[in-house]
Amino acid sequence: MALHIITGNRLIDGLVVFLAEDGGWTETLAASRVIEDDEELAQMKTLAAAAAKAAIVVEPYPIDVTRDDGEVRPVRYRERIRAFGPSIHPAFAKQDAAGHFAAEDDDEESPVSRKRA
Amino acid sequence: MYRYDEFDQRLIDERVAQFREQVARRLSGELTEDEFKPLRLMNGVYLQLHAYMLRVSIPYGLLSSRQLRMLAHIARTYDRDYGHFTTRQNIQYNWPKLEDLPDILADLASVEMHAIQTSGNSFRNTTADQYAGVAADEVEDSRIYAEIIRQWSTLHPEFSFLPRKFKIAVTASPKDRTAVWFHDIGVIMHRDEQGEVGFEILAGGGQGRTPMIGKTVRKFVPKKHLLSYLEAIMRVYNMLGRRDNLFKARIKILVHETGIDEFRRLVEAEWAQIKNGYLDLPQAEIDRITDHFQPPAYETLADASPEFKKKLREDKDFATWITANTAAHKRSGYAIVNLSLKPIGVPPGDLTSAQMDAVADLADRYSFGELRATHEQNLTFADVRKTDLYALWQELKKHNLATANVGLIGDIICCPGLDYCALANARSIPVAQRIARRFQDLKRQHDIGPLRLKMSGCINACGHHHVGHIGILGVDRKGEEYYQITLGGSADEHASIGDILGPAFPSDKVVDAVEALIDTYLDIRNDGEAFLETYRRVGKEPFKERLYATA
Amino acid sequence: MPLLKDEALADDPWIAVADDQELPADSPVIVSQERWLARAKDLAGRNAPIGILLKSHQSPAAIAGDLDRFSLVALEFPHFKDGRAYSYARLLRERYGFKGEIRAVGNVLRDQHQFMIRCGFDAFELRAGEDPAEWRKHANAFSVFYQPATDRRVTALELRHAKPAE
Numbered sequence: 001m002a003l004h005i006i007t008g009n010r011l012i013d014g015l016v017v018f019l020a021e022d023g024g025w026t027e028t029l030a031a032s033r034v035i036e037d038d039e040e041l042a043q044m045k046t047l048a049a050a051a052a053k054a055a056i057v058v059e060p061y062p063i064d065v066t067r068d069d070g071e072v073r074p075v076r077y078r079e080r081i082r083a084f085g086p087s088i089h090p091a092f093a094k095q096d097a098a099g100h101f102a103a104e105d106d107d108e109e110s111p112v113s114r115k116r117a
Numbered sequence: 118m119y120r121y122d123e124f125d126q127r128l129i130d131e132r133v134a135q136f137r138e139q140v141a142r143r144l145s146g147e148l149t150e151d152e153f154k155p156l157r158l159m160n161g162v163y164l165q166l167h168a169y170m171l172r173v174s175i176p177y178g179l180l181s182s183r184q185l186r187m188l189a190h191i192a193r194t195y196d197r198d199y200g201h202f203t204t205r206q207n208i209q210y211n212w213p214k215l216e217d218l219p220d221i222l223a224d225l226a227s228v229e230m231h232a233i234q235t236s237g238n239s240f241r242n243t244t245a246d247q248y249a250g251v252a253a254d255e256v257e258d259s260r261i262y263a264e265i266i267r268q269w270s271t272l273h274p275e276f277s278f279l280p281r282k283f284k285i286a287v288t289a290s291p292k293d294r295t296a297v298w299f300h301d302i303g304v305i306m307h308r309d310e311q312g313e314v315g316f317e318i319l320a321g322g323g324q325g326r327t328p329m330i331g332k333t334v335r336k337f338v339p340k341k342h343l344l345s346y347l348e349a350i351m352r353v354y355n356m357l358g359r360r361d362n363l364f365k366a367r368i369k370i371l372v373h374e375t376g377i378d379e380f381r382r383l384v385e386a387e388w389a390q391i392k393n394g395y396l397d398l399p400q401a402e403i404d405r406i407t408d409h410f411q412p413p414a415y416e417t418l419a420d421a422s423p424e425f426k427k428k429l430r431e432d433k434d435f436a437t438w439i440t441a442n443t444a445a446h447k448r449s450g451y452a453i454v455n456l457s458l459k460p461i462g463v464p465p466g467d468l469t470s471a472q473m474d475a476v477a478d479l480a481d482r483y484s485f486g487e488l489r490a491t492h493e494q495n496l497t498f499a500d501v502r503k504t505d506l507y508a509l510w511q512e513l514k515k516h517n518l519a520t521a522n523v524g525l526i527g528d529i530i531c532c533p534g535l536d537y538c539a540l541a542n543a544r545s546i547p548v549a550q551r552i553a554r555r556f557q558d559l560k561r562q563h564d565i566g567p568l569r570l571k572m573s574g575c576i577n578a579c580g581h582h583h584v585g586h587i588g589i590l591g592v593d594r595k596g597e598e599y600y601q602i603t604l605g606g607s608a609d610e611h612a613s614i615g616d617i618l619g620p621a622f623p624s625d626k627v628v629d630a631v632e633a634l635i636d637t638y639l640d641i642r643n644d645g646e647a648f649l650e651t652y653r654r655v656g657k658e659p660f661k662e663r664l665y666a667t668a
Numbered sequence: 669m670p671l672l673k674d675e676a677l678a679d680d681p682w683i684a685v686a687d688d689q690e691l692p693a694d695s696p697v698i699v700s701q702e703r704w705l706a707r708a709k710d711l712a713g714r715n716a717p718i719g720i721l722l723k724s725h726q727s728p729a730a731i732a733g734d735l736d737r738f739s740l741v742a743l744e745f746p747h748f749k750d751g752r753a754y755s756y757a758r759l760l761r762e763r764y765g766f767k768g769e770i771r772a773v774g775n776v777l778r779d780q781h782q783f784m785i786r787c788g789f790d791a792f793e794l795r796a797g798e799d800p801a802e803w804r805k806h807a808n809a810f811s812v813f814y815q816p817a818t819d820r821r822v823t824a825l826e827l828r829h830a831k832p833a834e
Contacts, residue, residue, distance in 0.1 A: 012144065013214035014169035055146035058164060077596065078535060081544075082166045086536035088464055088546045092167075092197065092212075124824035128812040135809050139779065155749060156779055238749065268814040268824070274786035275758055275817065278751025344815075355755045356727055390763060395816045401829045 003067055004041055005032040005074075006048045007082065008060030016082045016094065017057060019048055025057055029072055029083050029095050034065065118179050118487055119264050119409045121229045128271070129231045136160050137219035144216065159277070161235030162218060165539045171210045171218065172235040173225060177245035177263040177287070178206030178490040182477035185488065187228040189473035195221050200473070202458060202466040204530060204581050205284070206244050206490045207235055211537055239277045240270035243285045246294050247491040250410060251499045253447035256306050257314055258410045259289040262343065265398065265406060266304070269344050276351050280358035280366035283351075284323075291610060296492060298322050298331045298612035299584060301368045302350060304343075315339045320350055320380070321372030324578040328614045329369045332377040334384055340403060342388075345396035349388035353380070413485040413500055418450025421503055428507045437559055438510055438521040443501075452503050454484070456496040456513060457520040457528065461557050464546045465531040466494035475516045483509050492581075493530050493569075495523060525562040526570055526635070527553050530581055534574030534591060535598075541574035543591025543598040548572065551628050556635075565635060568648045571606075584608035586649045587634060588615040589627065600627040604634070604660055605652045616657050619665050630664055637663045669773075672792040675804045682719055682740060698742055701726050704734070711737075721773070724750045732764045741766065743789070745774035754787045761788035761818045781806040788818040 006019035017025040018032035026032065035041050041062060048060035064075040074080045081087065084097035093101065121129075139156050142148040148156075161172040173188070180188075188208060192200050195217045196210045203209055213221060225231055234240055245263040249255065266285055270276070276283075286295040289306035297303035303319035316338045322331025338346045350368075357375070359365045372380050429436045444453040456476065459465050468476070476496065480488045483505050484498035491497055496518075501509060513519035522528045529552060532538065534545030549572050556562055571585030582588035588603035600622050603615030622630045637660050642651045652660070671680040684698040691697050691714075698719035704711065711718055719740030720731060728741065735741075741760055743753035753772070760766040771791035772784050781792065781803050794803065813823050 009164055009168070012216050014164055014167075014212075016167060052150070053146065055144060058150050077598075078166070081535060086167065087544060088536050088550070122824075122828070124812045124827065128810060128814070128824075131810045131812070135779075152777060156777075238751075271814050272783075272810065273815055274783035275754040276751070277783055278749055278754065278780075352755050352758075356752055360724075360750055360752070395820075399825070399829060402825050405828065 002064050002075075004035040004044075004062040005029075005065050005072065006035070006044050006060050006062050007032075007079070008048065008052070008057040011055055011058050014058075018083075019044060019051075019060070023047060025051065027094065029074075032072060034067060034072060035062070118181060119176070119260075119406065125268075126226075126229070129226045129229075129233070132160075132231065132233055132272075133219060133222045133226050136222060140215060140219055155237060155278075158237035159234060159239065160218075160222070161232035162215075163236060163539075165211070165537055166535075167537065168212045169215055169218070170537070171213045171221065171232060172203070173208045173210070173230060173232050174235045174242050175207050175230075175490050176267050177243060177249070177260050178247055178492075179260060180488050180490065181228075182480040182486045182488070184228045184230055185473050185477040185480070187224060187230065189470040189477070191221055191224060192470040192473065198471075199467055199469045201464070201533065202468065202490050202494045202496070204492050204494060204532070204579060205242050206247075206492055207242055208490065209533075211533075233271060236282075238279045238281050239283065240273065241282055241284045243267050243270065243287065244295055244300075244492060245287045246290060247489045247497045248294060248444065248453060248499065249289065249489075250412065251446050251448070251451075251453055252290050252292075253445065254291055255289040256308060257289050258407075259287040259295075259306060261403070261406050261410055262304065262306065262316070263287045264409075265343070265402070266347070269347070273351075276355055279351075279355055280360050281363070281368075283354075283368070285347075293608075293610040294491075296581070296584060296608035296612075298610075299324055299328070299581075299608060300331065302347065303331050307337075309337050313339065316343055316346075318346060318350070320384075321369040321377070322612075323367050323369040324581060324583045325367070326364050326576050326578075327369065327373075328578070328583040329373060330612045330614065331369075332372060332380075334377070334381050341398045341400070342392055344398055345392045345394065346384075346388055348396055349384050349391060352387055353383045357383070412448075415448055415451065415500070416502070418502065418504070420449045425503050425506065432507075434521070435507060435510055437563065438519055439506065441521040441525060441563065442519070442523045443506065446500070448500075450503055452501050452506060454498040454501045454506070454509065455491075455523040456488075456498065456518045457523050458495050458518070459522055459528050459553065460517045460520045461527075461553055462550065463517070464533075465529050465549055468496075472516050472518065475512075476518070479509065479512055493528065495528070521559055522562055524567050524569070526556045526565055526568045527559075527562050528569075529553060530569070530571040530585070532573050532575075532580035534572075534580075538574060538579075540577055541591065542576075542593040543574050543600070545572045545574035545580060545589075545591050548589065548591070548600060548624065548627055552631055555628050555632060565639070566647050569608075570631075581608065582606070583614050584612070585615060586652070587631065589631075590621075592621055594621065598624045600624065600630075602627075602630060602634070602664070604657055605649065607649060618657060618661050633663050634660055670794040670796065670798060670800075671771075672794055672800055672803055673769075673790065675800065675807060677800050678791075684721065684742075696739065698740065701731060704731065719769075719771075722753075722756060724752045727752075728756050728760050728764065728766075735760070735764050735766050735768075738766075738768055740769040740771060740791075742771045742773045745772060745776050748775045748777045748780060754783065757784070757788040758818050778803045778806045779809075782809050786813070786817040786819045786821065 020026040021033045051057045084100045085093045090101040143153045163170040201209045243263045243266045245259040249260045285302045286297045286300040287304040288295040288297045299322040305317040319331035442455045489497040529549045531549040535541035570587045571581045572589040573580035573582040574591040584606040590601045606615030607613045696717040717739040721742040773793040
């Protein structure tokens, strides 16, 4: 089955966070808890719902990810934007994400590919 | 400009206190997100992809330098050092923290600003002509009535939970610069046969999923009846607007499904009950607000000094900037100056806090301390002496605000798109930037002539793509970003909705497609014929052929 | 449900009766519009007060002619975002001259309290456990009113142009 992580926005500052191994919430994608089976997914959703109720995180939900050489990457492009940052503002990059940001030089035909990995 | 009295100030102070309490209840968990959402939306607070977003109201786009400095302060202190000007004359911040929002609103309140009703299902910012007060063709100053409508529509107890958002625009010139035909209610100021100034009231215009041009409900409403007439429309909408389907909840759907004649009958029946009552607008209040919009201390000046003419001859870049970025002022010796927020490489409409401070200083020096935000995401200095234009231009260049592209293809109107917005299907800004780069040569832009290119990242059309001469809509096709092109839209008094040309283009083909459209236009245009004129003369076939011929 | 009237918890003598339930003989009852329109004659001879519940799609226009028969009109909010009842309340008071109790029932938030008061509501059904003191705070969230409404609280416009006392 597909791999998942849980994501949401932190209530107090709105920033994108991921459910971490220790049950807390982290901004670092690499520290997110990768969920491997349905049973675990159900458990983590319950945990996340509790965190929403406890006013820690807003409307958490699971997303599909891939894991290559240990590197976790969201599948949906929209989730990659949430995880890595707005493609037009590399200054606001949240994690290392080669190829995510629009090239900064004058190469006008450098469309940032959003094809699935 | 309008200055708050004790009543205006107390209202926004009370709102700040109320919101502070609501945020505290949210942070403690007492309010769930579902309960908090409509409350935060009434204060312009969205939760988007990366963070909260705060939309600050700039009533009819008018700002003082003092207010702009505060906007800079907020960007610097609470956000990431920049703000984004929108297609409704507001400003947005993309990174505020919820816990800071009460303080941000308190800072705004200290300069007579707020974020009330910039989102949610109530009245939004009432917009007006960015050339109000200085355009020779205006009947009266549209801002006066925009301010009257602003107050009447703020925290209206009956209309704070409408089926959907509600946008009103006021114009007072035969040349419409407000997109009045594409608003939920449009107010067109004009004279009747007796020379009395009143309002043509339109309803049911809008863009989004189902673009529609507004319809006239009443051709002439005298000033004193303005608020009662609007209230009658709102009551009909509040009671009969659809609440079963979010995408069918705007008043345009009600007008369309009811038919304008029946809709008018309902409105007039309601109005008959409430006119000549306590909603009549007293002349004393019109006078009080009019007093706030008196012309500034203009000097008596010759229209164009010899030095100015000399500079025009000698400095081609200056002349180019004058041609694109300035407009005629009704007063001799003055000019309207548009600051382009569309330099190459910058997301359209973005301004750094340093630029905001610079613009505030320049407004003080060159334009009586005021400026306007336009619905095309630029800024306007309304009252610049022609003798100052050269010096101002030098200053604007230093701050990257003098790109001579206003009204041209480089002056792209663009929503934040998938890079920021939770509603988007595709990114918009990178494509806009690539188009701008392809056409960055100014000579080429000026040769192409007036061209409104507008882009949206989803069908909500915040980039107003339906009314672009060239409109581009980002769509998601099986996980890929594709771009659909429309042609022939127009937001002025000859309102039209763009025609879809054909299948959408992938991201790496869309810039070429736009270039092909421009080339087609250049090939077939008559002398002096602008893009939109050519399109209206020849229709979409030549453009369609060129775009899709080489399949 | 706790009932708020005059900013305090009040006893509620009213019984909401489902369409297929028999009416208790001597209690004030709240009936649906459907029941009223279908069985007005049956209810006609009733001694105890009658109230009517209007759903959010039911404008009071349909029963405007019968308002002198009701001591109470309950306006339902299926969701707090459904704002139709604000208009209904205003029409009841200002168009049809209704002087009885107008009660907000259903999904209402205390943050809407002042808006409702201004539109003519004078009774509010709270959620179980809600604190009337919190509602009271919201009744006076704002002291400035830009637009005239049912409560005819003086507006900023009126204050600005008030003639000074002689």
